[in-house]
Amino acid sequence: MVWLPSGIHDVFRPDGVYLGTVMLPHDLDVMEIGMDYVLGVARDEMGVQYVQVYGLNRGGAPGPP
Numbered sequence: 001m002v003w004l005p006s007g008i009h010d011v012f013r014p015d016g017v018y019l020g021t022v023m024l025p026h027d028l029d030v031m032e033i034g035m036d037y038v039l040g041v042a043r044d045e046m047g048v049q050y051v052q053v054y055g056l057n058r059g060g061a062p063g064p065p
Contacts (some may be wrong), residue, residue, distance in 0.1 A: 009023075036058065
């Protein structure tokens with residue numbers, strides 16, 4: 001995963017194949033990256049954990065690193 005300061009991230013497979021882009025909150029602890037999703041855990045202001053799944057936008061080429 002290429003981390004961009006805007007919150008938009010380009011996602012690649014371990015072998016370098018581009019999967020898509022996704023907008024993630026900066027405090028998300030990424031647990032799994034699938035072919036069309038990113039799964040992670042975020043905490044609220046009281047420390048309660050929430051599992052969140054974000055779909056990948058698969059249209060277009062990857063953005064600049």
